[in-house]
Amino acid sequence: MYKKFVLLALPLLYAMLSPAQDKPLINSTVSGTVVDARTKEPLPGASIKIEGVTNQTVTDDKGNFRLVTGQKLPYHVIVRFIGYDTLRVELTTSPARIELTQTLNQLDGVVVVGYGTQKKSDVTGSIASVPPAVKEQPVNSIERLLQGSVAGVVVTQTNGQPGGGVSVQIRGNNSISAGSDPLYVIDGFPINNNYSVTNSGVTNGPNINPLSTLNTADIESIDVLKDASATAIYGSRGANGVVLITTRKGSKNKSSINYDGYYGVQKVIKTIPLLNAREWWALRKDAATNSGKSVTLPTVTGYSLDTSGEGTDWQAAAFTTAPMQSHSLSIFSGSEKTRLAIAGNYLKQEGVIIKTGFERFSARLNVEHDYNTKLKITSSIIGTHTKANVAPANIVQGLLYTPPSLPIYQDDGTYVKNSPFETVYANPINTLNNQTNETITNRFLGNVAGEYTIADGLKAKVLLGADVIDNKQNRYLPKSTYEGSSYNGYAAVGSLFTSNWLNENTITYDRQFNDKHRISTVAGFTAQQSQSKGVTAVSYGYTSDNLTYNDLGSGTSAGTPGSSALKWSLASYLARVNYAFDDRFLVTFSFRADGSSKFSAGNKWGYFPSGAIGWNIYKERFFENVKGINVLKLRLSAGSTGNQDIDAYQSLARIAYYPYNFSGTAVSGYAPKTVSNKNLTWEKTFQVNAGLDIGLLNGRISIVTDYYYKKTTNLLLTGTVPGTSGLADLSNNQTSTTYQNIGAISNKGFELNINSNNLTGEFRWNTILNFSRNTNKILQLTEGVEEYIPSSAAPSIAKIGHPVGSFIVYKTDGIIQEGETALTPQADTGPGGQQYKDINGDGKITSAGDRIVIDNQLKFTGGLTNSFSYKGFDLSIFFQASVGGKLYNTNEAQLELGTGYTNASRVMLRRWTPTNTNTDVKEAYQDPAITISDRFIEDATYYRLKNVSLSYSFPRSFLTAAKLKGLRLYISAQNLVTWTNYTGFDPEVSSNGQSLINKGVDNNSYPNNKSYQAGLTLTL
């Protein structure tokens, strides 16, 4: 090495040491500018190196450079800048102007992999990055950037609550009971994304997404690891894929101040057409008559019920055009030794339902410091405060089902408390306006790392970090609300403190041997521990509503207080070797051993090996004559990963609390809730992947395709158990309370990503298309068990041979007509009742014999982004497709009950009557029990114009005059148009959040919105 350095340095030394040389130096200094070939904008930070010598420099923030050299013009320089094609150019004069062209080839560049980065051409696994254009969408959490932008990733916003939940599945559902969301790693720190950390158990309604605590403007890149070769380095947490998030950092000798802000409005995508008061009253009368009863109006005081007019439109009263705004200020500053990124963000998003919303304050500091040539210190600190006003779980139900006859206000101007009809709903407008239902989360995520260069290519790194999440929830139901009136004011507070620490010790060794062999290795030891402590308290009976939840002691009665403690630890050894031969053959081998406290002694350790090979075919000699194809690469990988995402302590026979009372006083009772499972261990996923990367037409078109097969075995399932064991969970009727490793699931699929630079001149047009298809199948459940139905009140089933999340329902068969034999489990057996299909032909409809299983599997998902740019204008149009999925529309099932107890869908106007017999809608009837049937399973296919944005970047001339580095104005729209046949609020919904088996149910979820924003980005 030393020898090489000497050799390289010699000409320079020679030049410096030979001032007395008789030939005078000419042009000893060369200056110039490096600009973008298309926009002519200067490129700060580009490196210019004279070919053949070590002399090099970097352009300043105006794109200017100055090279002091003894070389004589003309000579060649090599100009490099990230994201641009490297240029070798001959300099003939000074000052010189050098134009760089943006890289078109998407298969070049660098990606972040677990515990390091890699050149894309060296990658053997399946890794995808979120395209830069997508990152600029004004969304409030990171996962939403993955939606439609990365093949193989299915993102579902589970509800529209600002700051609310998002469910992400990479390459299908691997699990039934254990978690199935990917592992998120922020700047090397695997973070806790379990929704339980932001729920201390007091607030009612949708959970708040723990990732919404992070500002998307802080993100430099998002890389998604999909196959086993890429994820096995994360071992027991890799089975569901890994999302690596890198935050923005400062760079050397470069500084800027950036402001990015936008303001927007959101609206509910649509409302559900319901009956008005007059129509509802007619239906109510019909229902009573049909079931042989008479109907009268309830006696109410203080207001009158409207039975002949329009009545109250509860949806109109609650839905609003809601503003949102975000302001981010960031400062990047870099000297030779220290790089800084400092950023602050304020985001406020009000909800489309009144009095709901989400607010975030965040601050971030990234520091990189070269202590000396050997030691580099980096630190990343993110602190956030979020507050969400949460719509209570039953509020949408209230808006849809509360009879329109009820006014919002009494005659004296105070709120009507509740519906006086049979099925009680609290006045939802009163609830929204007067209750307190909030969740506040403070999150601190910080880490410090030192990297020491022991010898050339050999580095050791120690990282210490902490992720501290402090959740506080407050609830107050004043006396003036129906919910609070029976308690005389009800207050509850909850606090949950979760701290997570991580230590990582890694050694990396990168070395190139005689141009042909390149080796890159990493090995290390890591330890992580998480602890949660929670407490809740409730009291009620308040003389005044003024203090809300702030003085629990003044309530006359107290509820049972609660507290909890949870701890888990993970210790791991990891190693990876990447070897490249002649840039043609690539081999990766990785291995991780994880020890988890969640499993029983003797089963704590899991071992996760993976291997992959890549072949850069285009670098073979025989390929030189192939025209049109610039890149052709084959990737093959296989490996195993794990899943440990269950609560702690599941392997122990837990003694649980079963209280009773004697002599009028509560007493403690304890008994084992579970049996100890000495064999409890990982859920294992084995995955093979075959991929092909193709670059065409000088990199103008790049294609990445992957095919994979995954088999998950040893599923972490509570499984089924005979009730006679006494072990069945009382609230979840068929399952055991003990986790076991049983069952198997397979996923196989195909992914395609095409990036095409259709036009590359002044007017540029780029298209990115991604497509993915996944087929999921349950292969095995508890031995001897064919199917598993978690609840009789929901349509979900897990059945061998069917995908996770399928439905089990009765099959409707028209309407019972005069003279027909009624086949129905419902009370209405006369003409006009709902007729069902007698599947087993026994002449009656029973849940045991006449329900059918309907698969719920996406056929494919896709995304299509077209970006156009001309001069300073950029237009991006992003379509997203989700095809073949199904939803069980619980809202509609309730709205078509036709009892007259609650409001009904406008579909009920087509109901069966003796004079309207040719219809598919049953008659009104007072039978308030829903029969779960195929009628309410709807096609949830949708095509969506997800994002349109138009921006204008001001030209250099203007910026110079205005003393700015950059100014960009933009307008954008989210969810602008949705094409779907789904009749509910929106087809992108999952009322059961991240749960897999119960997915595909739309039950009173906070409706999704569409939004419009205008914003600007300013760089000083």
Next chain:
Amino acid sequence: MKFYYILIATSLLFSSCKKFLEEDPESFVSEEQFYETESDAETAINAVYYHLNTGSVQSPYNTLFNTGMNMADDDEDPGPGATNSDVRSLAVLSHSTSNQRIYELWQQHYAGIRKANVVLAKVPDITFTDETKKARILGEAKFLRALFYFNLVRLFGDVPLVTTYQSEVLASAYYTTRTSSDSVYAKIEADLTEAAASLPASYSSPDVGRATAGAAKALLAKVYLYEASLPLNITSKYQQAVTEAEEVLSSQDGGTGSYGYDLFSDYSHVFLPAYENGIEHVFSAQMLANSNNQDNNETQRAIYSSIPGLTGNYAHMVRYYTNGNDNYYSIYKIFRADDKRRDVTFVRSFTSPTNGKKYALPLSNTAVPNDSTPFYNKWWDPNYASAGESSTNVTILRYAEVLLIHAEAENELNGPTAKAYKSINRVRARAGLPDLATGLTKDQFRDSVYLERRLELVYEYQRWFDLIREKDASGGGILLTSLQKVGKTNVAAKHYLYPIPQTEIDNNPLLTQNPGW
């Protein structure tokens, strides 16, 4: 070099990985750490009682007997608040083997049995300073296990008899066949006999409400009566029922019992928390408002939903009339107007604590002016009405029933003797009714006892069992005719037994289904 030290130090920190990965639960104990002390044993037996009252799920004596059993009888209907299709199908007897409430009845009794079995398996090895206390705890476990099996065998017939504590993980370890009803009853008799021998006659605070010797004996009398009735029809057991009942009856009622039981002079006291665990209460499920779901959920389920200041969802409705015509049999109307029990059992209207107005059911019958459906009132707790909670205990055995057991068994054994008359008339007298007419035949007397049971014990989870076991004059059952009379035309012979839950058959290949299901 400093860096190496840091590296070595941090690695050392975790070199004892084994300890690092040990599970150290802080908010609960594991089974290995439990069942060591007297107080562990005491909390272990309390956990068995939990299954009598928990409202965190519908448990047998807290709503489930109502939604999973009462609905099917001829005294109760699902109200507008009952929106569960399992409940509504049960109410018209169109329920299938997959009915959820039936599965819950099955499974929750076995959950209680498991907790009793763990006490019987673990407590004998715990050292006690007071051996009578240990015997008492084991006696309580046997009493509760017997009670759970008695419910199961009455509902389902032959059921698996699990009497050991198992802690295997695999589901197949729990596969078990059904045991014949005779054998289940034999185990119940044995458990109760042993319990009666080891339980005290009474408790003082803080233990009032635990099973007593009198409760064990009274339950045994009831068990014998059931064995003698349909469907087992082992008439020789009437003698044992009489004997056992007389050992419970106090001397003023011709018995030898030393437990001091008597009737409250006022029927309403039976259901008021202020009088709980009083002289008439032989054994009750203890309910407690505002305490971990231990409150009696029935109150709010039985009252109308929109009364300002009261919480109610009106899921349980008195079977009253339909179609505007009084052509169905109504429990309310079977009561004589002068029966003091009627207005304790039912209320016609509620007064709103918020606005002072009176609320009755708006569903009025134009044919009967000012008439409206009454509400069940037995579990109403005036102290907690507004919060929808109730501390009213659910009576499982009370002295009035012991008197009626005695009257019935005596009549079956010896005809309507003076002893039989005396017992039934005690119950009637408290209700303000005259003595039963003398000179009744055995059959007439039997009918009178069953009617008295229906009136005295309505809404106390007895009627369904009585419909099953009552014999008509020819010795056949009355279930079909009684339910057809109230319009439940789906009723069939198979309904004498509940179906074995389909899920249970799916999960346990050794189980068989009841006939007709």
